[in-house]
Amino acid sequence: MLDSVVxxxxxxGIMLEMRPxxxxxxxxxxxxxxxxxxxxLWVAAIVAGVLGGIGAAFWFVLIFALEWFYPVVFExxxxxxxxxxxTMGLKVxxxxxxxxxxxxxxxxxxxxGADFLPFGFGAAIVSMMVRGDxxxxxxxxxxxxxxxxxxxxxxxxxxxxxxxxxxYALPARDQSALIALAxxxxxxxxxxxxxxxxxxxPVQGTQPRPxxxxxxxxxxxxxxxxxxxx
Amino acid sequence: xxxxxxxxxxxxxxxxxxxxVKAVLGGKARRAKAADPVRGERVALLYRRACEHLALxxxxxxxxxxxxxxxxxxxxxxxVIYQRSEFGLARxxxxxxxxxxxxxxxxxxxVWMSAALFVVPTLLVGWLVYQRPDLIxxxxxxxxxxxxxxxxxxxxxxxxxxxxxxxxxQMFGYYIWNNISIAFQCFAAGIFGGVGxxxxxxxxxVMGGAVAGYLTERGLGSTFYSFVVTHxxxxxxxIVLSGGVGLRLGHSLISPGRRSRLQSLVVAARECTVILxxxxxxxxxxxxxxxxxxxxxxxxxxAKYSVAALCWLAVFAYLTFQGRRAD
Numbered sequence: 001m002l003d004s005v006v007x008x009x010x011x012x013g014i015m016l017e018m019r020p021x022x023x024x025x026x027x028x029x030x031x032x033x034x035x036x037x038x039x040x041l042w043v044a045a046i047v048a049g050v051l052g053g054i055g056a057a058f059w060f061v062l063i064f065a066l067e068w069f070y071p072v073v074f075e076x077x078x079x080x081x082x083x084x085x086x087t088m089g090l091k092v093x094x095x096x097x098x099x100x101x102x103x104x105x106x107x108x109x110x111x112x113g114a115d116f117l118p119f120g121f122g123a124a125i126v127s128m129m130v131r132g133d134x135x136x137x138x139x140x141x142x143x144x145x146x147x148x149x150x151x152x153x154x155x156x157x158x159x160x161x162x163x164x165x166x167x168y169a170l171p172a173r174d175q176s177a178l179i180a181l182a183x184x185x186x187x188x189x190x191x192x193x194x195x196x197x198x199x200x201x202p203v204q205g206t207q208p209r210p211x212x213x214x215x216x217x218x219x220x221x222x223x224x225x226x227x228x229x230x
Numbered sequence: 231x232x233x234x235x236x237x238x239x240x241x242x243x244x245x246x247x248x249x250x251v252k253a254v255l256g257g258k259a260r261r262a263k264a265a266d267p268v269r270g271e272r273v274a275l276l277y278r279r280a281c282e283h284l285a286l287x288x289x290x291x292x293x294x295x296x297x298x299x300x301x302x303x304x305x306x307x308x309x310v311i312y313q314r315s316e317f318g319l320a321r322x323x324x325x326x327x328x329x330x331x332x333x334x335x336x337x338x339x340x341v342w343m344s345a346a347l348f349v350v351p352t353l354l355v356g357w358l359v360y361q362r363p364d365l366i367x368x369x370x371x372x373x374x375x376x377x378x379x380x381x382x383x384x385x386x387x388x389x390x391x392x393x394x395x396x397x398x399x400q401m402f403g404y405y406i407w408n409n410i411s412i413a414f415q416c417f418a419a420g421i422f423g424g425v426g427x428x429x430x431x432x433x434x435x436v437m438g439g440a441v442a443g444y445l446t447e448r449g450l451g452s453t454f455y456s457f458v459v460t461h462x463x464x465x466x467x468x469i470v471l472s473g474g475v476g477l478r479l480g481h482s483l484i485s486p487g488r489r490s491r492l493q494s495l496v497v498a499a500r501e502c503t504v505i506l507x508x509x510x511x512x513x514x515x516x517x518x519x520x521x522x523x524x525x526x527x528x529x530x531x532x533a534k535y536s537v538a539a540l541c542w543l544a545v546f547a548y549l550t551f552q553g554r555r556a557d
Binding site: 010012013014016017056057058059060061063064067068078097098099103106107110111112113114117123137140141142143150172173175176179180183225226227228 | 232233234235236255277278281284285290291292293294295298301302304305308309312313403404406407410411414415417418419420421422426479492495496498499500503506507
């Protein structure tokens with residue numbers, strides 16, 4: 001597998017697969033959050049200017065709260081992500097796939113103070129580049145993980161192809177490869193589809209046939225393997 | 231069994247589980263509106279079945295969309311079933327009355343080390359600057375030194391001269407932002423083998439000592455000490471505590487014992503988190519005292535010093551004795 005997948009085993013004995021978010025996605029999320037915080041502070045500064053001393057107090061407290069607790073509040077919410085992360089399709093979870101706990105969220109965001117050092121989030125960037133699961137120091141200590149929200153794979157809907165029994169019994173791996181090809185078929189160009197189908201040509205019989213015919217028959221075999229019958 | 235057969239056979243179960251999980255995650259309003267009431271034992275049963283189906287589907291190399299659906303379904307249900315709730319008044323009460331002081335005592339060695347790193351430079355630099363006031367210029371520039379002097383002098387702009395309540399509020403906000411950030415920084419930097427915490431502790435100690443020594447030498451001691459002594463009970467203790475937690479983090483990395491370095495860090499962090507909660511609360515208290523009590527100059531000095539003594543006693547008694555008899 002080329003994907004960087006982190007698996008967590010559950011007590012039921014299945015592996016939960018999670019895809020850790022890389023530096024670029026997390027940087028974008030950070031910039032979005034930063035702009036949001038800036039906008040809030042800007043609006044608050046206008047309001048505080050009207051209110052005088054109490055307004056200024058409110059403004060300083062707001063800086064403090066936004067600096068340290070803005071992420072905590074959102075991570076403990078239902079989405080498990082700040083608005084920036086949600087926009088990028090990311091989420092903070094525990095190592096074992098569970099929602100992030102208040103203690104872990106508090107800790108990982110306090111350690112932002114260390115990740116920031118020596119400048120420009122240098123420690124965080126080094127840590128994320130070194131580790132396969134892209135954890136920054138805060139994630140390491142709090143055992144949290146920033147993951148991509150899963151995107152559902154397309155369902156193979158090739159109803160116009162007639163199912164066709166394979167020429168010989170296929171091992172499970174080949175079956176899944178053919179079904180995966182059928183699922184990808186709508187996104188491929190005709191030429192590429194025929195090229196790929198030619199590799200699997202034996203499953204639809206050994207007679208010489210034109211390329212488009214072979215492709216259609218290979219997809220037919222995939223339909224048959226899925227369980228469709230003529 | 232073909233994938234399609236498998237799917238049509240178990241689809242109803244998956245749909246039911248999905249609906250129940252959605253109802254749980256959707257909050258109260260959604261739960262009330264849901265067609266079926268959420269039943270715990272049913273969700274658990276369906277979840278275990280879905281796990282079985284996922285394992286089967288993987289072993290049989292079923293198509294990706296089926297695996298993805300089961301993946302997502304089991305992951306969501308897993309979150310619902312195993313989520314922990316850490317909120318609640320009972321937990322908060324226990325944290326304040328037992329867990330926090332107990333955790334501090336359990337880390338006494340780190341706390342004393344941190345205290346030494348903070349207090350020794352303070353006293354040393356304080357004494358040096360008291361002897362030779364020009365030394366303050368090696369810590370801060372001329373302007374800042376003049377500012378300090380003016381802040382605690384008897385002139386009109388000095389701290390604690392009749393300030394309006396508006397200004398009190400403004401300073402309250404400023405202290406929260408500035409002081410809590412310093413304490414958090416003392417903790418966070420500890421992850422680099424404790425060196426960062428040491429640096430921030432010594433740095434803040436040197437700054438504090440220099441200012442105190444300088445002002446004492448200028449004869450402004452009484453204004454200065456009566457101002458800082460009350461909230462210092464909470465503020466300095468909190469900074470020392472968070473420095474101690476930072477040292478613990480660093481030590482866990484340097485000397486992990488029988489754990490891997492990462493595990494050791496995780497365990498240390500988990501054990502220390504409650505101290506950080508306590509530190510945050512102490513700093514909020516300190517900020518409130520600093521803004522509303524310390525700066526009020528109309529109070530007689532005796533009142534200020536007695537309250538300060540009480541605060542120091544209370545903090546030390548709390549950290550030393552509170553929660554010893556629990557369990």
